[in-house]
Amino acid sequence: MALAALSGTATRRRDHAGGMSAFERSRRRLYLPFVVPALLLHLVFVIGPTAAALWISFHRWDGVSPMEWTGLDNYTALLEDSTFRTALVNTLVILVVAGLAIFVISFVLTMIVRELRWKSFVRSVLFFPHIVSAIVLSIVWGFIFQHNGVVNTILDRLFGAEPIPWLNADNLFVMILIGTVWLSTGLYVTIIMAGVDRIPQYFYDDAQLAGASAFQRLRHVTLPLSWDVISVAAIFWTISSLKIFEFIYAFGGTTNDLPPPGVWNSALFVYGESFGGRSPSYLFGYASASAILMLGLFAFLVVGLRRLMRRDPIEF
Amino acid sequence: MRYRLRREGRVALAFTLMMVTAAAACGSEDSASGSSDELTYWSMWQEKEPQAQVLAEAIEAFEADTGITVNVEWQGRDNITKLLAALRGGDVPDLIDQQYFTISNAIVGNEQFTPLGDVYDMEIPEEDLTVAEAITDKYDMFTTTDDGEHFLVPYEVIGYTIWYDAAALPAVAASPPATWDDFAALLAEAKSAGRSGIALDGDIAGYAEYWTATALVRALGPGGYNELVSDEEAAGWDTPQVRDALSAIEELAGGGYFIPGYDSSKFPAIQTQWAQGDADFLYMGSWAPTETGEFAAPEFEYRSFNFPTLGTDDSLPASVIGFAIPEPADNADAASEFIAYFLNKDRLSLISTEAANLTPRADVEVPPQLADVNELLQSKSLSKITDGVLGDHSDFDTKIFQPLNLELMTGKISVDEFIERIASEQRDYWESQG
Numbered sequence: 001m002a003l004a005a006l007s008g009t010a011t012r013r014r015d016h017a018g019g020m021s022a023f024e025r026s027r028r029r030l031y032l033p034f035v036v037p038a039l040l041l042h043l044v045f046v047i048g049p050t051a052a053a054l055w056i057s058f059h060r061w062d063g064v065s066p067m068e069w070t071g072l073d074n075y076t077a078l079l080e081d082s083t084f085r086t087a088l089v090n091t092l093v094i095l096v097v098a099g100l101a102i103f104v105i106s107f108v109l110t111m112i113v114r115e116l117r118w119k120s121f122v123r124s125v126l127f128f129p130h131i132v133s134a135i136v137l138s139i140v141w142g143f144i145f146q147h148n149g150v151v152n153t154i155l156d157r158l159f160g161a162e163p164i165p166w167l168n169a170d171n172l173f174v175m176i177l178i179g180t181v182w183l184s185t186g187l188y189v190t191i192i193m194a195g196v197d198r199i200p201q202y203f204y205d206d207a208q209l210a211g212a213s214a215f216q217r218l219r220h221v222t223l224p225l226s227w228d229v230i231s232v233a234a235i236f237w238t239i240s241s242l243k244i245f246e247f248i249y250a251f252g253g254t255t256n257d258l259p260p261p262g263v264w265n266s267a268l269f270v271y272g273e274s275f276g277g278r279s280p281s282y283l284f285g286y287a288s289a290s291a292i293l294m295l296g297l298f299a300f301l302v303v304g305l306r307r308l309m310r311r312d313p314i315e316f
Numbered sequence: 317m318r319y320r321l322r323r324e325g326r327v328a329l330a331f332t333l334m335m336v337t338a339a340a341a342c343g344s345e346d347s348a349s350g351s352s353d354e355l356t357y358w359s360m361w362q363e364k365e366p367q368a369q370v371l372a373e374a375i376e377a378f379e380a381d382t383g384i385t386v387n388v389e390w391q392g393r394d395n396i397t398k399l400l401a402a403l404r405g406g407d408v409p410d411l412i413d414q415q416y417f418t419i420s421n422a423i424v425g426n427e428q429f430t431p432l433g434d435v436y437d438m439e440i441p442e443e444d445l446t447v448a449e450a451i452t453d454k455y456d457m458f459t460t461t462d463d464g465e466h467f468l469v470p471y472e473v474i475g476y477t478i479w480y481d482a483a484a485l486p487a488v489a490a491s492p493p494a495t496w497d498d499f500a501a502l503l504a505e506a507k508s509a510g511r512s513g514i515a516l517d518g519d520i521a522g523y524a525e526y527w528t529a530t531a532l533v534r535a536l537g538p539g540g541y542n543e544l545v546s547d548e549e550a551a552g553w554d555t556p557q558v559r560d561a562l563s564a565i566e567e568l569a570g571g572g573y574f575i576p577g578y579d580s581s582k583f584p585a586i587q588t589q590w591a592q593g594d595a596d597f598l599y600m601g602s603w604a605p606t607e608t609g610e611f612a613a614p615e616f617e618y619r620s621f622n623f624p625t626l627g628t629d630d631s632l633p634a635s636v637i638g639f640a641i642p643e644p645a646d647n648a649d650a651a652s653e654f655i656a657y658f659l660n661k662d663r664l665s666l667i668s669t670e671a672a673n674l675t676p677r678a679d680v681e682v683p684p685q686l687a688d689v690n691e692l693l694q695s696k697s698l699s700k701i702t703d704g705v706l707g708d709h710s711d712f713d714t715k716i717f718q719p720l721n722l723e724l725m726t727g728k729i730s731v732d733e734f735i736e737r738i739a740s741e742q743r744d745y746w747e748s749q750g
Contacts, residue, residue, distance in 0.1 A: 147577025
């Protein structure tokens with residue numbers, strides 16, 4: 001029966017190859033039933049909660065008692081809150097500094113790996129940190145870098161060096177940045193490499209014959225011809241950098257305790273003001289306001305970035 | 317084609333309907349009240365923890381004796397967070413347990429607790445005394461609201477003391493330091509002998525706070541530190557008593573008395589080092605022996621003394637873990653019955669013998685390694701650990717006090733800078749709270 005229906009459809013499609021209108025009409029009729037389920041799920045699980053967060057952000061609310069309308073008080077308090085300002089700066093530093101590092105390293109690795117014989121193996125190795133849970137990695141990193149950890153032990157054995165306080169308050173955020181780069185680079189190498197792999201070899205051969213250096217090949221061949229992939233990757237990084245949570249939480253904190261507020265990003269701020277810590281603050285209005293502010297800021301950044309990176313697609 | 321399209325459309329619509337129904341079903345899960353022959357208990361323990369095993373044993377006996385079924389979920393420390401979500405419209409458990417401040421924080425201010433006065437009046441099964449008679453009113457400071465209503469019935473008590481290995485430090489065991497000067501002398505002595513004085517897992521800001529908070533309570537009396545941070549004008553910080561307490565803490569860092577790496581290790585690395593004899597003292601709750609026991613040398617002898625005095629106060633910083641009943645609970649009666657049942661001496665004793673912790677009943681024998689804490693618990697007045705600040709002002713504590721305290725305890729700022737910054741940040745904080 002299914003087969004019959006299938007062959008029937010094929011015949012009809014061929015019959016109507018010239019007049020698309022019937023096909024278009026049917027397509028349109030199908031449009032709604034296929035879109036509605038996804039739209040409903042999106043409404044229930046994304047748009048609904050976002051709207052609720054916006055509503056909650058205008059209130060003082062402990063999660064149980066009736067909400068108390070406070071207007072924009074949460075927002076003005078946030079701008080005065082030095083912990084929030086630190087979290088905002090940290091989020092932007094992760095976005096820009098870790099982002100730049102990830103993309104530069106990804107390009108360098110892409111250029112190197114392209115030439116290698118064990119390309120797919122190297123690619124898998126580079127991708128590996130991205131597969132392993134960030135929590136597991138952060139715990140391992142904690143043990144490697146702590147005072148009596150592996151790194152200090154090796155430095156001591158080799159050079160007799162005094163232990164370096166990698167995880168103290170001054171260095172913790174830098175370690176988090178390095179960890180984030182290490183965790184994410186593999187993914188972006190893979191994405192960018194997939195874009196670069198599409199570029200036909202003869203462009204490179206031609207450039208090489210014309211005497212182009214490696215950097216010139218990158219600038220005049222690789223970058224323009226993989227620009228669409230890079231811009232998607234940049235947007236993807238912007239959005240995912242906002243959501244980094246578990247690495248900072250597990251690396252800087254313990255089972256019951258939040259990391260020090262000096263290394264919070266905006267995601268940790270939301271958690272810290274709502275459910276986090278040994279004695280949670282349950283400030284749901286305040287936490288929602290910070291989430292809404294960050295959502296607005298990042299929506300702006302994503303739109304800006306898209307405009308900035310817009311180029312006419314190059315066909316090849 | 318038309319037929320097939322219709323069919324596909326119908327399938328898609330059916331799928332949509334299915335999703336909607338499923339979503340609706342999720343939202344309106346059956347919350348019909350159970351009869352009083354059962355109760356739901358969301359435990360703070362995970363199944364493998366000794367306390368969970370003690371409770372499970374009691375639950376089994378309770379079910380056999382009363383015919384009431386206990387639906388227990390071993391949720392772990394997140395149980396109160398989950399309770400909060402349930403209170404917004406879900407199946408609320410009949411019985412919960414946690415440290416007193418976690419419960420009071422979640423359900424006391426918003427009046428989501430059942431007053432437990434009646435439970436305190438209940439007779440304990442197989443005994444000739446009531447719950448109130450079995451548990452002295454010493455613990456009321458933890459278990460009652462500001463209006464004096466009971467919201468908690470404790471079954472485990474935590475005392476916070478300074479731990480040491482009596483086998484390695486017999487002189488301390490013979491004469492434990494009573495005043496801060498005595499203690500400072502011990503630290504200086506340890507340093508000159510090439511030992512580290514104090515072990516502290518500095519990545520847990522709350523552990524670092526124990527030191528400063530208790531020093532402030534010693535200088536100002538119980539409630540003094542809490543009052544200090546509650547003041548919107550932050551006026552109390554620049555006084556000689558506060559300076560004395562903070563200087564004592566500053567001197568711990570300045571004198572180099574902390575174990576190397578206390579500011580850059582991952583918990584529980586430092587307390588493990590302490591159990592292995594790398595530092596003399598560890599200021600910790602009465603769970604210290606169970607948590608460090610497996611790393612300690614066989615001859616390690618757990619002893620502890622009260623935090624030294626910096627004035628007249630010599631109260632024992634403490635906390636309790638206990639049962640509470642959420643206000644919307646359907647089976648509050650059955651839950652109350654279980655609480656009284658568990659407080660029976662024989663059953664509660666297992667918290668001591670099996671889980672190696674202290675109980676609120678003075679007539680229960682204590683584990684030998686907790687004899688010192690118990691002696692203090694019986695003889696001294698009690699104060700709340702961190703003077704209740706962690707529970708009452710958790711947002712301020714986490715974001716302002718704890719980070720500054722860590723800077724003081726790692727020698728990055730002086731007492732003057734600490735006072736200047738905490739006073740200004742505290743004023744800003746209270747102002748932003750409206």
